[in-house]
Amino acid sequence: MNMETPHRTPARTGLLLINLGTPDAPTAGAIRRYLRQFLSDRRVVEFPRALWLAVLYLFILPFRPRRLVHAYEKVWTARGSPLLAISRDQQQALASTFGADVVVGLAMSYGEPSIENALAELESAGVRRMLVLPMYPQYSGTTTAAAFDALFAALRQRRWMPELRTIGSYHDDAAHIEALATSIESWWQAHGRGEHLLISFHSIPRAYVEAGDPYFCQCQKTARLLAARLGLETGAWSVSFQSRLGRQPWLMPYSDIVIPQLATARGVRRLDVVCPGFSADCLETLEEVAIRYAADFAAAGGETLRYIPALNAQPVHIAALAELCRQHLQGWLETPAEDAAEIAARLQRVEAIGPTLDSPSLR
Numbered sequence: 328m329n330m331e332t333p334h335r336t337p338a339r340t341g342l343l344l345i346n347l348g349t350p351d352a353p354t355a356g357a358i359r360r361y362l363r364q365f366l367s368d369r370r371v372v373e374f375p376r377a378l379w380l381a382v383l384y385l386f387i388l389p390f391r392p393r394r395l396v397h398a399y400e401k402v403w404t405a406r407g408s409p410l411l412a413i414s415r416d417q418q419q420a421l422a423s424t425f426g427a428d429v430v431v432g433l434a435m436s437y438g439e440p441s442i443e444n445a446l447a448e449l450e451s452a453g454v455r456r457m458l459v460l461p462m463y464p465q466y467s468g469t470t471t472a473a474a475f476d477a478l479f480a481a482l483r484q485r486r487w488m489p490e491l492r493t494i495g496s497y498h499d500d501a502a503h504i505e506a507l508a509t510s511i512e513s514w515w516q517a518h519g520r521g522e523h524l525l526i527s528f529h530s531i532p533r534a535y536v537e538a539g540d541p542y543f544c545q546c547q548k549t550a551r552l553l554a555a556r557l558g559l560e561t562g563a564w565s566v567s568f569q570s571r572l573g574r575q576p577w578l579m580p581y582s583d584i585v586i587p588q589l590a591t592a593r594g595v596r597r598l599d600v601v602c603p604g605f606s607a608d609c610l611e612t613l614e615e616v617a618i619r620y621a622a623d624f625a626a627a628g629g630e631t632l633r634y635i636p637a638l639n640a641q642p643v644h645i646a647a648l649a650e651l652c653r654q655h656l657q658g659w660l661e662t663p664a665e666d667a668a669e670i671a672a673r674l675q676r677v678e679a680i681g682p683t684l685d686s687p688s689l690r
């Protein structure tokens with residue numbers, strides 16, 4: 328047997344970024360494939376299984392993809408879906424921040440790049456210890472736990488599992504709040520400031536929070552810390568929840584209801600909206616907020632709704648994420664000099680003996 332003996336390659340540390348996933352193309356077929364996988368996840372939809380599959384296959388998959396084509400087309404870039412393009416930029420920026428110390432991989436819970444492929448790439452780069460960062464500042468079973476489920480399912484298929492550490496949330500991380508505030512302040516410096524800042528998070532069904540999901544509280548804490556850091560007075564900011572689906576109650580107040588009300592009931596003319604639950608811009612921010620909610624606000628008599636971009640691959644974001652990861656990588660990054668010398672000596676001895684699975688010394 329002739330194989331590359333893994334004991335000759337030094338163990339490396341990896342960082343795996345996981346985001347939600349997005350269609351491969353703005354076409355009904357690609358969107359259907361994506362929604363089928365995403366909406367079949369029991370973490371995302373907790374409805375009784377048979378009933379939900381009937382709804383999904385009879386009422387959602389035949390119609391929703393076609394309706395979404397136009398929405399995805401509006402935000403699609405030369406590099407594909409914004410969520411994927413920005414995630415790649417984040418991966419590259421973190422890779423250059425860490426240099427040779429850490430191999431940075433990227434995967435999506437649904438679609439491509441798949442977790443299976445990302446794990447295979449990290450393994451072939453020699454990664455034996457891996458920090459996993461779901462790109463959701465606020466923990467939710469629907470996103471963070473779903474990413475971990477997909478990761479652990481993929482790891483079940485691998486013979487040699489890496490050592491693992493996971494980050495559950497970073498909603499109140501000081502560097503993260505600072506990055507959000509700095510990004511908003513520089514946006515205000517460039518574009519001027521609205522009369523009200525709406526902090527809009529993706530909604531989830533209210534029942535999940537009642538059953539113990541910490542998402543609602545973590546969103547409120549992020550918003551509170553951010554407003555305090557920005558020095559906003561009560562009344563100059565508020566929190567709402569966007570992108571709900573279906574008829575059951577989701578976390579409230581709903582962004583699509585609050586936004587026109589800010590114009591009609593509160594007389595807000597210039598509204599700024601920021602979405603700190605999204606680490607990268609995507610359909611839900613670029614189309615739903617920046618295009619659709621902006622039109623709703625104008626129709627309700629508002630002058631302008633401006634969407635403040637997500638942290639994306641901005642240097643402040645990359646620095647904050649790198650700092651967060653460094654805290655979780657403690658003990659994995661430093662190889663003391665005497666250990667390095669010992670490892671080198673051991674590798675030399677191994678080279679000299681050169682065992683293979685069918686060498687006589689092993690029989």
Ligand SMILES: C=CC1=C(C)c2cc3[nH]c(cc4nc(cc5[nH]c(cc1n2)c(C)c5CCC(=O)O)C(CCC(=O)O)=C4C)c(C)c3C=C
Nearest residue numbers: 347348349350371410467469470529531532572609610611
């Ligand atoms: C049906 C249940 C859904 C739950 C629960 C949910 C939670 C949730 N989602 C995000 C982040 C994103 N969602 C995105 C799109 C999207 N989300 C749902 C449904 C649920 N999300 C659907 C059906 C879709 C597809 C688009 C649509 O049909 O409206 C995206 C963007 C993907 C893209 O391609 O750009 C992100 C990101 C979070 C953070 C969250 C709960 C905390």
Ligand SMILES: [Fe+2]
Nearest residue numbers: 347529570611
């Ligand atoms: Fe979603």
Ligand SMILES: [Fe+2]
Nearest residue numbers: 570571611615
């Ligand atoms: Fe949506």
